[in-house]
Amino acid sequence: MKHKFMAAAAVISLMTATGVSHAQTAAVTTLKQEADALKKQNEALELRLNKLEKQQAAQAAAQPAPSSFMAADLSSLKGVLPSCALPVPDGPLTFCGITVFGTIDAGVGYTNHGLPINGNLYLGDAVLNSKARNAYFGISPNNLSVSVLGIKGATEILPGLSGVFWASTNINPQSGRLANAPGSQVDNNGASVFNYSNNGDGSRGGQAFNDQLFVGLSSPTFGQLTFGRHRTFATDLVGAYDATGGASAFSLIGYSGSYVSGQAFTGNGRWDNSFKYRVEYGPVHAGAMYKFADGNGGSNYGSAGGNVCLTAATAAGCSASTLVGQVFATPKNDAAQFSLGGSYAHFDIDGVIGYYHQAITTSILSATQAGGVDTFVSNTGLRTVTTGNNNANTLATTSVSDATAGAIGAKYTWEQFKFYAGWSHIILHNPANNVGIGADNAQGGYVLSSVTNNSFYTAKLLDTFWVGAKYAYNPQTDIVAEYQHVNQNGYGSPANLLTCGNATINPVTGGSTLANGTAARSGACSGSINSGSVFVDYHFTKRFDVYGGVLVNYYSGGLAAGYFYTSNVAPTVGARFTF
Secondary structure (H helix, E strand, C coil): HHHHHHHHHHHHHHHHCCCCCCCHHHHHHHHHHHHHHHHHHHHHHHHHHHHHHHHHHHHHHHHHCCCCCCCCHHHHCCCCCCCCCCCCCCEEEEEECCEEEEEEEEEEEEEECCCCCCCCCCCCCCCCCCCCCEEEEEEECCCCCEEECCCCCEEEEEEEEEEEEEEEEEEECCCCCCCCCHHHHHHCCCCHHCCCCCCCCCCCCCCCCCEEEEEEEEEEECCCEEEEEEEEEEHHHHHHCCCCCCCCCCCCHHCCCCCCCCCCCCHHHHEEEEEEEEEECCCCCEEEECCCCCCCCCCCCCEEEEEEEECCCCCCCCCCCCCCCCCCCCCCCCCCEEEEEEEEEEEEEEEEEEEEEEEEEEEECCHHHHCCCCCECCCCCEEEECCCCCCCCCEEEEEECCCCEEEEEEEEEEEEEEEEEEEEEEECCCCHHHHHHHCCCHHHHEEEEEEECCCCCCCCCEEEEECCCCEECCCCCCEEEEEEEECCCCCHHHHHHHCCCCCCCCCCCCCCCCCCCCCCCCCCCCCCEEEEEEEEEECCCCCEEEEEEEEEEEEHHHHCCCCCCEEEEEEHHHHHEEE
8 A cells, every 4th residue: 555655646746747737637636635545544554553463462461371481481471560570580489479488308217216107297206205115217207397388478558568478387298298296196095105106296286377377567667567376486596596497307496395485385386366576676676476365265074974073182083973063264375475686796696585374285195085084183183083075086184384484595607607505494383274174275276185284293494405506518518516405303292202213114014113112203303305416418409408417315304204215316318398
């Protein structure tokens, strides 16, 4: 069409230049009008063509990326969502303020005194279990860090103020199950102590998001306030100031929250129904968190009991029954922690102090308890026993406490070295308010079917200190060593303290007596734990590393009460992938 227009223009020019007749002039005028019309049509067609090309480009950009796209292809999406930063190659998986993250950690371990691995428990055999009897060699999960899958995000809602969220869950790489420490105890309910699998209480009870799940607000000036399920400040302190980073295969305090993060109750390392506030001002940072009371307080009755009696006797049952009315307990399991710390030059320090009311330690049901016998012991020592209960999927607790605790950690960096040290002090009393049968205080909502509220004749004191070092041999290789010591006072009654000695349970018969003919030592006796480790961590890339090392534990006194053996040696090797 452009060519026609140009031809017409040429004809008009030629005719004008040479002189033409009136008829020819009329013909020229007609051609000129036709050329103008063609020009307008051409311009309209070009506009339509440009518009169609833009629409086609927009539609192509809106199509989802092919499933085989690689990070290098992301450049084709630039400009589609200009407010969102695109993931960069080998960077975090972040898009529009949302980050997906995870870690898978597994290996192989050996211990001279261990138990078969349990599909619910998220830890291996590195730390000695009281009923460990035989050597174990096999899969060892979550050695340097607990495997996790999660998503987190932040988006600015006002200038200088962002909305934030976090949702993460820990998993067992050896079984594919969600981390569930209380579930590992239920697996052993009613079993012979000679047939246990590895088990223990813990702060992850099989919830969909058993690690953290919270939402809140964050400001560079005023700090961050979130609500939901949180790791405690004491748990954060272990991760920051344990030289191993809280590695369960190489750290006693990383394996169990009983000594630092859980204030003597490992299940309390994470709090549901809580808020957490953190703020920074220059080199100083501070925080506060509070857990609201929740759950069912339970009562002094079993779930379907008969033969109810009230007695101060220590026997499991009652000979002369005294009927009592049902007494309900009120949940008073609130908790609070406060933190303060700072950094100066190459030195970092943090301190945490807090309390937890009605803190509990869950335990496996004996064959008698699994058969339907429930026992409630009040904080004054009065006992109610019921029989005929349905105790399926329930747990017992031999220890309920109002706990007060503090911890401090420090770190110093010097050239290729980092030096770590820390100390925790815990004070335990019988609870001011009883926890009852039927309470669901355990992580994951597990119900308690037998409860003892008077474990502490006097205050129990638990002190833990540790020192460690990390040496960067080269940019890819870290060498880590640490020593940890736990000390417990004697807190039992005079009768309990008479049984303190060095007797252990016979791993063949399950029985033990001291030289004077009394029963095996009480857990209320003074005692200690000594634990040491060394390992090497080699990073092929920032996302993939391999490691190997050994942990040694030695238990004595009341902290070894009920143990078949009092020491173990546990070498472990493994690999970890992080994204």
